[in-house]
Amino acid sequence: MNKHLLVLVQLQHDLTPSLLSSHHRYKYFLGNSRLLSLPKINNSNNINISINNNINSNNNYNISIINNYFYRKNCYCSTKKSFGNNENTNNNSNNNDNGITTTTTTSSISAAADNSSLFTKFINNNNNNSNNFNAKQLLDSSRKFLKSSTNNDIKESAILDSRILIEHVLQLKPNARIPPTLNLTDSQYQQFSELISRRFKDEPIAYIVGYRYFWKHQFRCDRSTLIPRPDSETLIDQIVMLREYENFSPTNILDLGTGTGCLLLSLLNEFPNATGVGVDQSLDALEIAKYNSISIDKQNSSDNNSSNNIINNRVEFIQSNWLSSLSNNKKYQLIISNPPYISHSDYINLNPTVKLFEPKTALVADNNGLKDYEIIAKSIVDKDILDRDNGLVVFEIGMNQENDIIKIMESNGFELKCQGKDLGRIIRCLVFKYKIK
Ligand SMILES: C[S@@+](CC[C@H](N)C(=O)[O-])C[C@H]1O[C@@H](n2cnc3c(N)ncnc32)[C@H](O)[C@@H]1O
Missing domain, CATH: 3.40.50.150 (Vaccinia Virus protein VP39)
Structure with missing residues (x-):
């Protein structure tokens, strides 16, 4: 590849986690696919990239650009703008893939129970016959739950945020395969329903999981930053x-x-x-x-x-x-x-x-x-x-x-x-x- 040609693509939400920085998206994309040809930008704000990828059997992805492109010094870039959210003290610690402990916090045990009941109420009202502890079904219910928010930002990122939170609770790597038979334990379910309810109440996903990617690294963040x-x-x-x-x-x-x-x-x-x-x-x-x-x-x-x-x-x-x-x-x-x-x-x-x-x-x-x-x-x-x-x-x-x-x-x-x-x-x-x- 030409040394000065840098292509940053914002992949569709189901392909890349929003917590990633644009650099990581690029790295993630290249890391997960073999680039067969250099991308061509067409007039309709789409980028056509031929890749050999095992995400599904179709090797030609037409990747929609969620926002704009611009051309500068041989760099094509895109982004979805996000001005991207918490409360304190009851710690839930998780080890992420870098071995760093991230801590999520809630104001009190009663607030956590209150939060959690919001989601539980939603699934009880909407999903009577389903297995509430099945990871795939929970993902589906949590997407619907977030999409019922009145906040457009929450609606828009419902699919991705549900995925990030289930991965966080299950301590999975980004976009790891979730087996159809995987069930959450009782405490994992409680944690998930609490976190997803916090998101429903407008809390930014980066504060809920305790980190955000920037440039080449993962950065811890909380409500002081x-x-x-x-x-x-x-x-x-x-x-x-x-x-x-x-x-x-x-x-x-x-x-x-x-x-x-x-x-x-x-x-x-x-x-x-x-x-x-x-x-x-x-x-x-x-x-x-x-x-x-x-x-x-x-x-x-x-x-x-x-x-x-x-x-x-x-x-x-x-x-x-x-x-x-x-x-x-x-x-x-x-x-x-x-x-x-x-x-x-x-x-x-x-x-x-x-x-x-x-x-x-x-x-x-x-x-x-x-x-x-x-x-x-x-x-x-x-x-x-x-x-x-x-x-x-x-x-x-x-x-x-x-x-x-x-x-x-x-x-x-x-x-x-x-x-x-x-x-x-x-x-x-x-x-x-x-x-x-
Ligand atoms: C927009 S944030 C930028 C944080 C970080 N540099 C970034 O780019 O994400 C502004 C930062 O300036 C700090 N700040 C605000 N007023 C300040 C002051 N008078 N002296 C020093 N720091 C201040 C805030 O605490 C905050 O961390």
């Missing part, structure tokens, strides 16, 4: 392209508002000689980010990715209100940030899966969503922590915020170097450098 989004992979993609086309190779990376650490840790994985600092105001988020730095090293070693320098030794996490607790004398070649950028008025209209579950402090900013860009831009200059010769500032931005943010940066002495579109063709990433070195 924003769920990593495929859109944010645009930043990594852009920086990796700068490495490829301009030999950009930062040795010190600063991530402002690190959350799960998904951006910083993915970059440290891409740049094995770099060290990084992740900043967040939330101590709980920093705990998750630390956990993820260890987890990624474990994931790398279980993938036999021994070429990577241990990430946990190269990263430091600091609690700080943006740059206020950072020292002035360290210079970074790369400062990345995905700060809160949703305006108060837009926040009101967010889907309940986001609004009721994800931390508001990770989402909303004053001044029409621009306040944190203003603070960060000014502090970078005041602290003089960006390498003036080669340093880059890379921001994730909200839809249509590019002009305002370019103005903010220009008024602080920066100029736009390049920008990146997300998989839905929206400008999502702005890269700045100092105008005068």
Whole structure:
């Protein structure tokens, strides 16, 4: 395959788990199929790929693109946009395929019982003659249950989410075959009916199972952290392209508002000689980010990715209100940030899966969503922590915020170097450098 031809396909829901990052979808797809010809994009937003695959006997898949395609530097990409959800303390632990324990939480035993009865009531009302403990039949009932939600996001992902949750309860690998005779034990059934009912009540699937894939790794997340989004992979993609086309190779990376650490840790994985600092105001988020730095090293070693320098030794996490607790004398070649950028008025209209579950402090900013860009831009200059010769500032931005943010940066002495579109063709990433070195 041509070195620069990268095809990321969003497969139909029944073929790939939504928890996967676009990178993993691609890897999953290639890993599960033998590509017989390079994909051709036709005019009707479909991609025709001939593959030899044992999913069924038909070797020619016509894979519908759920959302848009865009063409950029020989890259075809697609995505389904998802702004992707919980409560606390009664732990249900599961070991996933990387050997990492993921923990799902509920507010109390009584809440769990309450949740679980929602699904049980549904199947008792609709499935009188079926075996409630049979995995296949449960999958079918849970799909119908989720499809009866009034939340379109829940309806749309009903098939996939039911599958993810049954796999989670049964500790199966993604898309593993479920034997028709497989029955859940009583406690597995209780767990499943509780989890599926939480989903019905708008909780994001990533909080229910306790992780989400981003770029090349699985990241733990809980309600203290924003769920990593495929859109944010645009930043990594852009920086990796700068490495490829301009030999950009930062040795010190600063991530402002690190959350799960998904951006910083993915970059440290891409740049094995770099060290990084992740900043967040939330101590709980920093705990998750630390956990993820260890987890990624474990994931790398279980993938036999021994070429990577241990990430946990190269990263430091600091609690700080943006740059206020950072020292002035360290210079970074790369400062990345995905700060809160949703305006108060837009926040009101967010889907309940986001609004009721994800931390508001990770989402909303004053001044029409621009306040944190203003603070960060000014502090970078005041602290003089960006390498003036080669340093880059890379921001994730909200839809249509590019002009305002370019103005903010220009008024602080920066100029736009390049920008990146997300998989839905929206400008999502702005890269700045100092105008005068
Ligand atoms: C949009 S989330 C981004 C999380 C992660 N970097 C990502 O891309 O998924 C913004 C993050 O900024 C953090 N944050 C918000 N205000 C902050 C502040 N004043 N100082 C430091 N971190 C802040 C939030 O806690 C949250 O983790």
